[in-house]
Amino acid sequence: MGILIKGGVYLEQGHRMRWLALDKTGTITQGQPVQTGLIPLGQERSVEQLQRIAVSLAARSDHPVSRAIAQAPEAAAMLAMTVADFVAVAGRGVQGVIDDERWYLGSAVWAQELGLMTAAVRDSVTAAQTSGQSVVLLMNTGAACMLFTAADKIKDSSIKAIEQLHQLGVKTVMLSGDHQSVVDAIAKTSGVTQAHAQLLPQEKQQVVQKLQQDDRTVVGMVGDGMNDAPALAQANIGFAMGAMGSDTAIETADVALMDDNLLKIPAFLKLSRTTRRVLVQNISLALGIKAVFLVLVLLGMGSMWLAVFADVGASLLVVANGLRLLRAGPKLQETNEAV
Known part of the structure; x- marks a missing residue:
């Protein structure tokens, strides 16, 4: 079946599951976003120079949207720059020092927290997110310099799996760090019961904990990334996507799916x-x-x-x-x- 169950207790608890929380990127979607565009935001630096800085940061990240930037066709010909003091900030993005200047590559929420979300930048971000695309901003300490957009596709198996889960009496909730408009578009297509957007890892954990308020309710969680680890640990049964999942997610989970087919959960x-x-x-x-x-x-x-x-x-x-x-x-x- 391609399902690794780490203990008989989880197989025994499965029949009482009433809620299943699902991560969006890599779980419901294919987890292979493709860069769909880039927009310079009024900086004096050239587009090529800014993209090279973004690619240098993205190449060190394991997030699917960052990988889309690093693997864009035009990025292949770019020579990566040396990145010092590289840090991955959970739920926000990555940062590092390039040529003695600190750069950030991350979400619009991070730009807001850094005080770099001007009216012009917000308009560009809103326009991209309204169309259902994920947005990543390249920023330095003074301004947002470039906006990248990426799009991901829903797996056919995800739609079928969610439909089967509902037939089995299991409600579904999607948890994502992405913008609400992007999450709503995916939720509508996939058919999940509920959807929560712009969540940090700890907030995903809190949603799962809230679903567990009734002691008789067994709550499952499916994820594939480091950001999903707290929610996977909180859930009564944690499912890790084995093929694309991070080592942290697979280690934390109680059940490992040996490929990325969500139909294994109804099974x-x-x-x-x-x-x-x-x-x-x-x-x-x-x-x-x-x-x-x-x-x-x-x-x-x-x-x-x-x-x-x-x-x-x-x-x-x-x-x-x-x-x-x-x-x-x-x-x-x-x-x-x-x-």
Whole structure:
């Protein structure tokens, strides 16, 4: 099935899951944004020089949108500049010193916090975000110098998986650090129940914690990046996207999906429910046989062979019934692939 479950307790809890939180980039979307444009914001430096600075910072980042900037066609011919004092700021972007000047490459929220969000910059950011594109700003200590736009596509499997989750009675909530307009566009297409935008890693964790207010509610979280680690740890069951997930996310999660197909989560839930059903059957079968034997003994109809059957025979029946689970995985996988 391509699902690595790190403990039986998570398989047991799966049948009680009522909420599933999902990261956007790399989980619902393909996680391979493509740079769609760049806009100089009135600086004296040339476009090529600014782009070279941005590419030098982006090449050191593991965020998908930064990788889109570093892997843009025109970036291939650019010689990376030396970056000193490089720092990745969770939920905001990256910064470093290039030619004795500090540069920032990150979100519009970070620009606002740095006091660099002028009216002209805000208008350019709003226009890009309204069209459903992600925005990254290149800034120095004095001004925002260049705006980059990138777009990502939703995986077909994500839409099918979310539909199946709803059919199984599981509500979905999307958690993203991106702008609200971008998140709303993805949420509408994917069909998630709720969507939250412009979240820091700690705020994602707080949303999951809020969903857990009812102690009987099991909440799952799916993510693939370092920013998802706090929410993955907070969730009752954390799912990491194995193929594209960061080492931190995979280490923190309770269940690792060995590829980036979200359809494995409905398969996991179905397997969990089938497992519980077999467990209930086995317990009922074992207790039922013991009860019948007890009644027969009280009626004076017991024998050694009946005792052997009540003990060893019941164990063999329970094991035989449990072996049916070996066929459950392949069947669930075939069902999901056929959908």
